Amino acid sequence: MAAAYDVTLPGGLWVDGGRRRDAAVRPLTGEDEAFLLDEGAELSPAHRSTALLARCVVRLGGEEPVGTEAVRSLDAGDRQALLLELRRATFGDRLECVLACPACGEALDLDLRVDDLLVPPYAERPPEHEAELGGAVVRFRLPTGVDEEAAAFAARDGEEAAAAAVLRRCLAAPDAVDDDTAAALGERMGELDPQADVVLELACAACGEAVSAPFDAGEYLAREIGGNRAALLGDIHLLALHYGWPESELLAMTPKRRRRYVEHLVEELSS
Numbered sequence: 446m447a448a449a450y451d452v453t454l455p456g457g458l459w460v461d462g463g464r465r466r467d468a469a470v471r472p473l474t475g476e477d478e479a480f481l482l483d484e485g486a487e488l489s490p491a492h493r494s495t496a497l498l499a500r501c502v503v504r505l506g507g508e509e510p511v512g513t514e515a516v517r518s519l520d521a522g523d524r525q526a527l528l529l530e531l532r533r534a535t536f537g538d539r540l541e542c543v544l545a546c547p548a549c550g551e552a553l554d555l556d557l558r559v560d561d562l563l564v565p566p567y568a569e570r571p572p573e574h575e576a577e578l579g580g581a582v583v584r585f586r587l588p589t590g591v592d593e594e595a596a597a598f599a600a601r602d603g604e605e606a607a608a609a610a611v612l613r614r615c616l617a618a619p620d621a622v623d624d625d626t627a628a629a630l631g632e633r634m635g636e637l638d639p640q641a642d643v644v645l646e647l648a649c650a651a652c653g654e655a656v657s658a659p660f661d662a663g664e665y666l667a668r669e670i671g672g673n674r675a676a677l678l679g680d681i682h683l684l685a686l687h688y689g690w691p692e693s694e695l696l697a698m699t700p701k702r703r704r705r706y707v708e709h710l711v712e713e714l715s716s
Contacts, residue, residue, distance in 0.1 A: 447472045447699050449503045452530040454523045455564055455640045456587075458506045459572045465506030466566055470527060472535040473670075475696035475703060477501065478677050481670050489597035494524060494663035495590050501531050517590040522640030524590055526563060528662035532669075533559040535700060540665065542645065548654035553647060562660060564640045573617060576633050579626035584617040587638050680707050687714075 449469040457466035477500055485493045498516040505511045505519075516524065532540070540562075542555040575584050588596075592611045599610035612627050615634070622630065635642045643660045680703050681695045687710055695703065 447474060450530065450534045452527065453566060454519075455526050455566050456520045456523050456570075456638065457566075458519070460506055464569060467504070467506060468502060468527065469504040470501050470531045470534055471503050472699045472701070473501065473531065474699055475677060475681070478670050478700065479696060481667055482674055482677065485667065486671065489594070489600075490661065490664055490667070491590065491593035491597045493667060494528060495594065497531070497663065497666075498524065498527055502527055517594070520587045520589055520638055520641070521593060522564075522587075522638040524593075525640050525643065525662050528666060529559050529562055532662060532666050536669070542660075542665075544645065544647070544656055544658050546649040546652060546654055546656055549649065549652040551649055551651040553649060553656060555645060555647065557645075562643050562662070564643075567637075570637070574633075574637060576630075578629040578633065579623065581619065581622075581626065583619070583622065583626065583630060585615050585630060585634070586617065587634055588615055588641070680704070683707060683710065 449471045451467065451469050454466040454468055457464035477497065480500070481493070481497070485496060488496065495513060495517050498519075499511065499513040502511045502516055503509065505515050508515055516527075519527075538559045540557045540559065542557060544553045544555065545551070546553060573584060573586050575582060577583070588611050592614050595614060596607040596611050600607035608631065609627070612630060613621075616622065616630070644657050645660050646655070646657045648654070649656055681692060684690055684695055684703070684706055685692065688706075698706075
């Protein structure tokens, strides 16, 4: 198994009256890439992220090994942080993003680093929050992976339905709130868990229009691997053909290691 990397969660797990922010992830292997290209392609983004984290998070607080329910129970921001750390462990710190200007259609290239998208650890906080919104005291918790998965089903009726489903699930008291209070509650959740709502912002060099777009680390990773579908099969075919290694050994390699072998082989064949 590939070596694991220690990481720090922004929120962390509530354990025995305190927060545990320590975790560890291992890089993706060819088996994980194959999962994203096959079974993962049929899942909603939230369910796909859960499955990927369950595969690659090897320690969560004091829990080892880590199961599906543990990563589902994490706050949305912690899940985003783990996906960013997983991407860094696998492919490095640099991320290339391309946005389209909504005003003129110009392609805007962003050269980002994982550290640009990670937020510092939050202040210590309880698992349940209280705020005065719309003249009433509202008690709530932050959305978790379980809520994100539930929202994926509700999203069949539109984004507003998905957002409303999350708020209903996270609201402890009162039982329901009006639209204005719901909007204020959504903003408060974003303030408490900013890692969950990373937004890329820049000005279009062609027309000067302000451009903003949400960034989802799980979606980015899935598109990055899915956009180069032929690479995995091509690498395995080439290495198996020339070295005779079984598919199981090749799929157990990280992408970086596999590519080093491919580059060396191509260089040897070209000389």
